[in-house]
Amino acid sequence: MARRYSDDFRRDxxxxxxxxxxxxxxxxxxxxxxxxxxxxxxxxHQNNDRMSGPH
Structure with a gap:
């Protein structure tokens, strides 16, 4: 079973x-x-940064 990691853990x-x-x-x-x-x-993270930037 896959382990779940918190968003904070992933960000760090x-x-x-x-x-x-x-x-x-x-x-x-x-x-x-x-x-x-x-x-x-x-x-x-890199994909999210591209999507949240100026459009």
Missing amino acids: AVRIATTGGLTRPQIAADIGVGVSTLNKWVQE
């Missing part, structure tokens, strides 16, 4: 992945999620 993970000096595999291992999950969250 994306912030660390996009601004930190560590690799995504290192970050994923540190926070206890898979690399593909972290990559998906980053991609979703």
Whole structure:
């Protein structure tokens, strides 16, 4: 069964992945999620940023 993560947890993970000096595999291992999950969250965040910008 898939584990549910809070929006705050996801937001923090994306912030660390996009601004930190560590690799995504290192970050994923540190926070206890898979690399593909972290990559998906980053991609979703980037897509949301594009949709919320000026049109």
